[in-house]
Amino acid sequence: MKNMQSLHKVLIVDDEEVICDTFSRLLDYAGYTCQTAQNGKEALRMLEQQHFSLLLSDINMPVMSGLDLLRTVVEKHNDLAVLMISGVDDRDVAINCLEIGAFGYIIKPVQMNELVINVANALHRRELEIINRRYNQQLKELVEARTQELNLAREETIMTLGKAAEFRDNETAQHTIRMSHYCQMLARQYGLPESQCELIRLASPLHDIGKIGISDTILLKPGKLTDEEFAIIQQHPEIGYRILADAKSESLRLGASIAYTHHEKFDGSGYPRKLQGYAIPVEGRIAAISDVFDALTTNRVYKSAIEVDKAVEILKQGRGSHFDPDLLDIFLQNMPTILRIKEQCADHK
Ligand SMILES: [Fe+2]
Ligand SMILES: [Fe+2]
Structure with missing residues (x-):
């Protein structure tokens, strides 16, 4: 004692x-x-x-x-x-x-x-x-470690699902990664709360998840699509929405919204619902710009990449018709960041 x-x-x-x-x-x-x-x-x-x-x-x-x-x-x-x-x-x-x-x-x-x-x-x-x-x-350290593990698992699951859909379309896995960073940057510069910007980054790889439901003969058809075939392709936003809409998690529900609205156009001429202006949710307006820019500036099986200057011109032509004008201005003002992301997440040769 x-x-x-x-x-x-x-x-x-x-x-x-x-x-x-x-x-x-x-x-x-x-x-x-x-x-x-x-x-x-x-x-x-x-x-x-x-x-x-x-x-x-x-x-x-x-x-x-x-x-x-x-x-x-x-x-x-x-x-x-x-x-x-x-x-x-x-x-x-x-x-x-x-x-x-x-x-x-x-x-x-x-x-x-x-x-x-x-x-x-x-x-x-x-x-x-x-x-x-x-x-x-x-206990705190254990909870933190488990939370980190869960977050990583969630992120990887979403990313993998997104990649799976892009692979069907012969797009590269890097497309989903670049696009998600473009989306996050744009959301931030637009002034959305940081938690929402992070969710947008997480959820945007799911934008084309609906392609899973489109048959290979149409999705991979070389050459021009008939009107009928194009109408089938245009179903992928709604299929994506239906896949994700019942999810309970915030990230998947946001993914549902992005999938549903990324082909809508600001003037109401997009698809599938012909939503107009601010009726298109902000995540859809953000994804539209990011998706088109990346599609234009990277090689695809059916086409070569075009120069960034040319892509910027095409985006500008869609200002107010295809794209939300304010968001497009912000996107173009942040070209140095966009190009850095493009460089860092370039396709593997
Ligand atoms: Fe799409
Ligand atoms: Fe895409």
């Missing part, structure tokens, strides 16, 4: 030397290792240099009051148990000390047993608090 106690160092702070000596002797006798300080400032200095388990402090002292010392150590040394000792039996002061964070309030004169019991109790509570804090920290 004595060995366990001697592991605990106690710092006694009192401006009266005789009290420091008395307490020191009493606690020494009970097996604790004690050191003393004459005032709060000195105590703080010692606490910076050595490790103590418990601080036993007088309240009325020159230089720095016991209450000020208590406030500082509660902030800076949260592994330290603090017991306050006072010659004044004042309930308000005692409650104040406990509220600030002291483990106890002892009134002088103090009996040896009373002192030792209070010290042992405070150290026991300190032990429990340290264990509890450590446990909470471990």
Whole structure:
């Protein structure tokens, strides 16, 4: 028992030397290792240099009051148990000390047993608090790690679904990645809340998920499509919407909206519902610009990429007719960022 106690160092702070000596002797006798300080400032200095388990402090002292010392150590040394000792039996002061964070309030004169019991109790509570804090920290880290894992799984699942759809159409996997970054950048510059920008990045790879429901003979047909075949291709937004619309998660529901509206045009001439202007949700208006720009500026099986300048001209021709004019202006103003994304996520040769 004595060995366990001697592991605990106690710092006694009192401006009266005789009290420091008395307490020191009493606690020494009970097996604790004690050191003393004459005032709060000195105590703080010692606490910076050595490790103590418990601080036993007088309240009325020159230089720095016991209450000020208590406030500082509660902030800076949260592994330290603090017991306050006072010659004044004042309930308000005692409650104040406990509220600030002291483990106890002892009134002088103090009996040896009373002192030792209070010290042992405070150290026991300190032990429990340290264990509890450590446990909470471990729990927090575990939750964070699991959340990260779940987020990654969610992101990879969405990305993989998006890629699967693009593969059917002989588009490259990089298309979905570039497009999702274009969408996020545009959403940010448009001033949408960051959480929504992140969701748009996450969900936009699903824009062509509906192609899963279009037959290969039409989807992969070389050459010109008949009107009938084109009408079938035009069903992919609605098929995509139907695949995703019942989802409970925010990202998949946003994916449903993007799938449904990425071929709508600002003047109402798009498909499938001929939505017009702001009736097209913002994520659909954002996806339309990003999707067309990427389709124009990258090689596809059936066509070569065109120069960025030429693509910009084509986008400008669609300002207000195909594309939301404000969003298009923002997209074009941010060309350096767009080109950086294009470069970083270029197709693998
Ligand atoms: Fe599409
Ligand atoms: Fe696309």
